[in-house]
Amino acid sequence: MKSSFNLKEPKGINVEEWFTECYRKHRNHPLIILIRIYKGNYYKFVLAVLFFLIKHCPVWVLPIVTANIINDVTSNNPNTTRDVILQSLLMVFLLVLNIPMNYLYTKYKSLATRYAEVGLRKALVRKLQQLSISYHKGTQSGRLSSKIIRDVEMVEQLSTQLLISSLNILLNIGIALAVTISRSMVVFAFFLVTTPIAALTLVFFRNVMKKRNYEFRHEMEETSAQVMEMVELIPVTRAHALEEKEISRISEQLFNVAEKGYKLDIIQQIFGSVGWVIFQIFQIGCLAFTGILAFKGSILPGDITLYQSYFATIVNQVSSFVTLIPIIAKGIESVNSIGEVLLNDDIEKNEGKKKLDKVEGEFDFKHVNFKYAGSNRLILDDLNLHVKKGETIALVGESGAGKSTILNLAIGFIMADEGKVLIDGQDFKDIDLRTYREKIAVVPQSSILFSGSLRDNIIYGCEDISEERLKSAIHAANLDELIERMPDGLETQVGEHGGKLSGGQRQRVSIARALVRDPSVIIFDEATSALDSISEKLIQEAINNLTRNRTTFIVAHRLSTIKDADKIAVIQSGKCVEYGTFDDLMDKKGIFYQMKVIQS
Numbered sequence: 001m002k003s004s005f006n007l008k009e010p011k012g013i014n015v016e017e018w019f020t021e022c023y024r025k026h027r028n029h030p031l032i033i034l035i036r037i038y039k040g041n042y043y044k045f046v047l048a049v050l051f052f053l054i055k056h057c058p059v060w061v062l063p064i065v066t067a068n069i070i071n072d073v074t075s076n077n078p079n080t081t082r083d084v085i086l087q088s089l090l091m092v093f094l095l096v097l098n099i100p101m102n103y104l105y106t107k108y109k110s111l112a113t114r115y116a117e118v119g120l121r122k123a124l125v126r127k128l129q130q131l132s133i134s135y136h137k138g139t140q141s142g143r144l145s146s147k148i149i150r151d152v153e154m155v156e157q158l159s160t161q162l163l164i165s166s167l168n169i170l171l172n173i174g175i176a177l178a179v180t181i182s183r184s185m186v187v188f189a190f191f192l193v194t195t196p197i198a199a200l201t202l203v204f205f206r207n208v209m210k211k212r213n214y215e216f217r218h219e220m221e222e223t224s225a226q227v228m229e230m231v232e233l234i235p236v237t238r239a240h241a242l243e244e245k246e247i248s249r250i251s252e253q254l255f256n257v258a259e260k261g262y263k264l265d266i267i268q269q270i271f272g273s274v275g276w277v278i279f280q281i282f283q284i285g286c287l288a289f290t291g292i293l294a295f296k297g298s299i300l301p302g303d304i305t306l307y308q309s310y311f312a313t314i315v316n317q318v319s320s321f322v323t324l325i326p327i328i329a330k331g332i333e334s335v336n337s338i339g340e341v342l343l344n345d346d347i348e349k350n351e352g353k354k355k356l357d358k359v360e361g362e363f364d365f366k367h368v369n370f371k372y373a374g375s376n377r378l379i380l381d382d383l384n385l386h387v388k389k390g391e392t393i394a395l396v397g398e399s400g401a402g403k404s405t406i407l408n409l410a411i412g413f414i415m416a417d418e419g420k421v422l423i424d425g426q427d428f429k430d431i432d433l434r435t436y437r438e439k440i441a442v443v444p445q446s447s448i449l450f451s452g453s454l455r456d457n458i459i460y461g462c463e464d465i466s467e468e469r470l471k472s473a474i475h476a477a478n479l480d481e482l483i484e485r486m487p488d489g490l491e492t493q494v495g496e497h498g499g500k501l502s503g504g505q506r507q508r509v510s511i512a513r514a515l516v517r518d519p520s521v522i523i524f525d526e527a528t529s530a531l532d533s534i535s536e537k538l539i540q541e542a543i544n545n546l547t548r549n550r551t552t553f554i555v556a557h558r559l560s561t562i563k564d565a566d567k568i569a570v571i572q573s574g575k576c577v578e579y580g581t582f583d584d585l586m587d588k589k590g591i592f593y594q595m596k597v598i599q600s
Contacts, residue, residue: 019120020127022037024343027339030336034159034335037120038112038116038159041111041112041115044115045109048112051104052101052105052168053171054097055097055105058091058095059313060171060172060175060176060179063179063305063309064179064306065088065090066305066309067302067306068302069087070305071300071302071303075300109160109163112159113156116156116159120155120338121148121152124147124341125148127341127342127344131341131347133413134372134373135344135346147340147341151337151338152334155331155334155335157327157331158328158330161324161327161328161331162328162331165324166321169317169320169324176310176313176314177191177314179306179310180307183299184303186293186298187299190289191310191311191314194282194285194286195311195315195318216264219257222253223253223256223257226249226253230250279315282315283311286311287308291304348412348433350432350433351432353430354430356423356436359423359424359436359439359440359520360520361387361390361424361520362388362423362425363385363386363410363422364387364421364422365385365409366420366421367384367419368383368420368421369382369383369416369419370405370409370416371417379402380409380416380575382574382575383402383406383419383574385576387551388551388566390551391551391552391567392554392564392567393552393553393554394555394565394567394569395407395553395556395571396557396568396570396571397570397571401571401573402571404525407523407525407553407555410553411437411440411442412437416428423436439521440523441522442522442523443507443511443523443524443525445525445555449494449506450498451493451494451496453488453491453492453493454483454489454490454491455470455491457513458474458490458509458516459513459516460513462516462517465516470516473515474512476511477508478508479508479509479512494509511543520551521550521553522553524543524552544564559592559599562582568581568582568585570590570592570595572591577591
């Protein structure tokens with residue numbers, strides 16, 4: 001069955017750009033942003049409101065019908081039987097009509113709100129792909145995930161609360177007061193005096209419950225965190241015979257939760273009962289007041305039930321409106337939270353820059369200075385480095401010397417503050433980096449795999465490659481034996497983050513992924529660290545296959561793995577202090593020689 005869901009985009013502009021533009025124009029007016037993001041779908045909200053009114057009318061009509069029937073019966077109206085049947089049939093019709101009207105209301109409301117939901121998430125995803133690597137390194141991934149999932153959901157709820165819940169509250173109060181005014185100004189005056197008191201009393205007790213619920217939820221979150229920590233630490237706990245200590249620690253937290261829960265249960269029942277009693281007292285007051293009016297002939301006897309129903313409706317709706325305020329405040333905060341991402345200007349600007357048709361792989365770092373934002377320390381200080389086409393260069397040095405910064409410059413993740421970084425004679429600042437990165441491959445120190453099959457992870461971004469080329473990459477990455485052992489071969493699921501594979505196996509999958517791309521430039525960030533000697537040997541062979549006839553940057557900590565590099569650059573305090581082949585640097589007996597002696 002074909003889905004009726006249709007994401008209608010404003011003409012001439014995609015959803016992501018439109019939402020971002022809304023935020024840019026109205027950044028200080030979240031409610032205007034909320035309205036603007038529905039452009040092209042306003043009619044859906046109008047239809048939703050119309051169907052809501054129709055589906056909700058039994059709530060407003062029933063007290064009137066009840067009062068009319070009672071009045072007919074008590075006044076000995078000769079047409080009572082006919083009137084009772086007609087009004088009953090009217091109520092049955094309105095009740096049955098609720099089903100199709102509720103479906104249509106939900107359909108159009110959902111189409112409108114889901115439009116905003118998917119559009120905002122698409123806009124956030126696109127913006128996150130555009131934001132700089134520096135931004136992502138400085139921002140917790142959990143916070144970004146929360147913006148995409150939780151904040152967008154809160155915006156969708158805000159739309160519903162403002163349009164539907166607020167409308168429902170206003171209509172219920174308005175109709176109840178309108179009917180009351182039309183029948184008795186005295187009862188209307190009674191409502192004006194007593195309704196605010198009753199509603200505020202209920203709100204007070206709800207606020208107390210909210211506080212107690214928050215305390216209990218906070219304790220539950222703490223328990224969840226401690227239990228997760230306990231599970232992760234089980235190998236360490238078991239290895240040091242600390243089981244009883246952990247059981248005691250978690251048990252104490254569980255008792256804290258149970259105590260908070262017990263207190264919450266008691267307080268909920270006490271305040272719930274008190275709130276219910278107070279509301280019933282006001283209801284009895286309304287009953288007594290309208291009963292006296294009916295006895296004196298000021299109103300008809302059947303109107304007592306009408307006013308009772310409307311009084312309860314008004315009190316509940318006023319209370320609901322007050323409790324909506326914090327929900328609306330949360331929704332507005334979520335609108336602003338999304339804007340923090342969409343309006344961030346820390347993005348890589350490639351539009352209008354030169355596109356590269358091919359990359360030869362010749363690099364020049366000329367008098368490069370670089371320091372990170374907020375720091376006065378130069379990470380790279382007048383760095384000069386020349387890398388020929390097809391040459392393998394290994395970067396060695398102490399932690400913090402600037403090796404990873406050089407790699408980030410070579411990828412284009414960051415730009416030099418002073419000096420130039422050139423690729424085939426062209427400044428990185430002048431080229432469309434997306435066209436450059438299409439022709440390079442990066443193998444990070446920690447292999448990044450996603451949940452899926454081995455095939456999916458290897459051909460990521462190159463889904464249209466031939467089976468022959470895939471097999472060639474697998475063979476060059478020394479993955480043949482691994483795949484043969486797998487129950488489903490290439491279709492074997494690797495688990496979350498590749499958890500079903502060892503570190504060496506994950507690294508070889510990353511190398512196969514790089515080989516599939518057939519890149520002109522390879523960038524390795526220490527591919528063999530923390531691996532056993534067998535895995536290291538297999539990976540080293542795969543690296544040799546990968547780097548053949550390609551310009552390659554390798555950050556190396558194990559100096560024995562870079563013997564075959566064409567050149568070795570020793571980086572110290574952001575400068576290239578030694579440069580040459582392995583044998584040249586060993587013969588020189590300088591810094592590199594001392595480093596090698598220490599590792600021997």
